[in-house]
Structure formats: C-alpha cells, structure tokens
Amino acid sequence: MSRLAILIFILVGPTLAGLGALVPISIGSVNAIDWKMLVGAAVIGLIVAIPLSIFVAKKIEEQTRPTA
Secondary structure: OOOHHHHHHHHHHHHHHHHHHHHHHHHOHHHHHHOOHHHHHHHHHHHHHHHHHHHHHHHHHHHHHHOO
C-alpha cells in the first residue's frame, strides 16, 4: 500500500467504521444494542475502507502523474 493510500485510509477508515457502527444503533433500541453486531459492523467498515483507499490513491496518482 502506498503512502498516499495509508493517509487516505487514516481518514476513510474511521469514517466508514463509524458509519458501520451507526447501523446497529439505528436498527435496535438503545437498551437492546447487540455489541457483537456493533463491533462486527465497525470491522466491516474498516475492511471496506482498505480497497477504497487504495482505489482513491491510484486515481489521485493517475491524475497527478506528469505527462512527458
């Protein structure tokens, strides 16, 4: 993974993990939160962020590559 992809992951990873954690909270009531589902959804968000950050980094590198 390139350095740019790592920097993008630092921003995108927690964002998608937080969005994933919001899903179980919004589905169930506050008193009946299934913590395993909450953690699982956050981990899935982090896993999705890895290829997404690599994809975005490649697109940025393509656009900023000098043409000779």
